[in-house]
Amino acid sequence: MASPRPRIESQELVHRTCPLCEAKCGISVEVDRSLQRIVTVRGDDGDAFSQGYLCPKAYGLKGLHEDPDRLRRPLRREGSSWREIGWEEAFELATRGLRSIRDAHGADAVATYLGNPNAHDVGSALYLPTFQRALGTRWRFSATSVDQLPKAMSSCLMFGSPGAFPIPDVDRTDFWLVLGANPLVSNGSLMTAPDMPRRLAQLRARGGRLVVVDPRHTETARIADQHLFIRPGTDAFFLFALVHVLFAEGLLALGRLAGFTRGVDEVRAMAADFSPEAVAPITGIAPESLRGLARAFARAPRAACYGRIGTCTQEFGTLASWLVDVVNTLTGNLDRVGGVLWPRPATSPADERPRRRGRIPYARWRSRVRGLPEFAGELPVAALAEDIDSAAETERIRALVTVAGNPVLSTPNGARLAKALSSLEFMVSIDIYLNETTRFADLVLPPTGPLEHANYDLVFHSLSVRNHTKWSPAVFDPPADSKHQWQILLELAAGMSGTTAKALDDLLLGHLLSATVGAPQTACPELSPDEARRKLGASPGPDRVIDLMLRAGPFGDRFRDDAPGLSLAKLKAQPHGVDLGPMEPRLPMMLATESGEIELAHPLLRADTERLRGALAERRKAPAMLLIGRRHLRSNNTWMHNLPSLAKGPERCTLLVHPDDAKRIGLSDGGRARVKSRVGSIEAPVVVTPEMMPGVVSLPHGFGHDCEGMRLEVARTRPGVNSNLLADERLLDVLSGNAVLNGIPVDVSVAG
Ligand code: SF4
Secondary structure (H helix, E strand, O other), rough: OOOOOOOOOOOEEEEEEOOOOOOOOOEEEEOOOOEEEEEEEEEEEOOOOOOOOOOOOHHHHHHHHHHHOOOOOOOEEEOEEEEEOOOHHHHHHHHHHHHHHHHOHHHHEEEEEHHHHHHHOOOHOOOOOOOOHHHHHOOOOHHHHHHHHHHHHHHHHOOOOOOOEEEEEOOOEEEEEOOOOHHHHHOOOOOEOEEEEEEEEHHHHOOEEEEOOOOOOOHHHOOEEEOOOOOOOHHHHHHHHHHHHHHHHHOOOOHHHHHHEEEEEHHHHHHHHOOHHHHHHHHHHHHHHHHHHHHHHHHHHOEEEOOOOOOOOOOOOHHHHHHHHHHHHHHOOOOOOOOEEEEOOOOOOOOOOOOOOOOOEEEEEEEOOOEEEEOOEEEOOOHHHHHHHHHOOOOOOEEEEEEOOOOOHHHOHHHHHHHHHHOEEEEEEEOOOOOOOOOHHEEEEEEOOOHOEEOOOOOHHOOOEEEOOOEOOOOOOOOOOOOHHHHHHHHHHHHOOOOOOOOOOOOHHHHHHHEEEOOOOOOOOOOOOOHHHHHHOOOOOOOHHHHHHOOOOEEOOOOOOOOOOOOOHHOOOOOOOOEEEEEEOOOOOOOOOOOEEEEOOOHHHHHHHHHHHHHHOOOOOOOOOOOOOOOOOOOHHHHHHHHHHHHOOOOOHHHHHHHHHHHHHHOOOOOOOEOOOOOEEEEEEEOOOOEEEOOOEOOOOOOOOOOOOOOOHHHHHHOOOOOOHHOOOOOOOOOOOEOHHHHHHHEEEEOO
């Protein structure tokens, strides 16, 4: 084995968590302090969770930190050019512009769009709600409705909370059924699981089975025991047929779940029409294959069914997401070791008393043009463009704030959205890049880069396949006169509400303290809020909030300085993080439904099943071609295409076509295809491959970096095409409003 390279005097290793994707690998960043540059990025062998694994994206952090295109100062639009301005002027202009729209047209004339990187930043996770409240708008959009919204909705309907995602216990399962996901490449999504190659190898080594159901023979499918091609958008039919077989063959085994599960008989009735024979012409899966799979899953000692992006971003996304957990429940694998379980984050409430039971936060208001329902405080982003360009004059969105998002590339019909954004009266973007979306802003406010601020993975600790906790220090001091994202959000919130950032920060802490200490039902009943506040210190920002959550959490020290248990100070002394043990069963205590039980057949799901039943006949006449997306190991967010180490290599924005389809259409490998949908048309280079299911083509999303007015010079050299120019904003999962990005009907022809 090669001996480690000796480090020179000014070099230092900083251990933290990689901020680039959900897997949350521990990394060791070697820094040259004299040059303030990254020497290299390695996997942290000592990391309590990832134990040294990293993927090629991690090295992109060097490119991100040094990227000359990354914005470091606020920008103000002046005609078609930009001028750098100071923060004071930037905040003044931003709040003046937003206030003037709000005062003249009401709070709902201002909309917000939040991108996926917010989930990776503790400052966003903690302070975005304060910012949104200060704006007062209900017109909130995010990347959620082009991603996991159906799973959030099904989790809410079944378990009472939109964040109650059951996580596959991949390290202990005997049978893993994966639909619409490619964990070998993604390292998990709604499932934080670094080093999926090792985890899958261990599954196989202990005699477990991996079965993949996907319209593409993905990288994960290649190492699976079995792969079944399925027509895009038909997972709900397939899963209902699995449920049908479970009932028909007496394979139900709810075990202890039977004591707190409602709706089993309703599900039996709902599944009656979805026999394997009835759905086979729709899904493309032979009845005997489906029956064999149902039997094997039900008879496995411990099994987990998992569906991800392909099961969410489709016409029946909420039904498919729900049915994944119906299968887990009916076979007794929900909340079972080796099945699917809920993690226990160190920042979660300490007690396991039954949670607050409330009504489903659904359809309390609706979008303006199509009347799409709100869910959990958000509207579907497919309604954003039309609520700007087609709503009544008295109602339309006139101003927008984007936070770490690029909806022109990430949401349906990007061309229409780009045009709509150009018509806004005012737009502010909090973003580190001038990209396809932020180029329309009047002001761009760039926060510090991910390595210039500390972080705590609030979101992803609640999705992890093993309980653990880790604080990530900043690798570099923030540049002079820079702002962290939480500071920008607080300053804007203060400007909108006529107070100070400090007052808002103190208010947030006060709310958390009153829920956490000093009352009989809290984690620290003997401690007064004032005493806890004194112990947390006066420094503003996320640290003291995280300290409070950790100390009052299930593994915390309860503010007793001499007691064992976590505090932020103790966690900071553990640079590789702390392992908190495997996931354990948590039901029924964590159920938050009104009944306090698992709602297996919520009325909304029963109603949507009628829509699925109605599609049984119609879906047999499948359109000629369907488009799906795909994930690449070197890509996740659109801005990663500007990082040289990730952008290099063979062209990735290619159209994958099955040989039979290529022959029929006249396409050749290396040639170019034209792909048309109702809303758009693009050209892409063709790769002819049997990995595609006949009748299905695949194009990755997030490309299309050839717009005027951006500063993404590396990405511009390899623009690719924006697949979301083909995504139709009218195609939705009706129940949740999530956009259909997989299973888009298209015509494919030879380009030119
Ligand atoms: S899988 Fe790659 S990008 Fe994701 S956290 Fe790990 S190293 Fe970072």
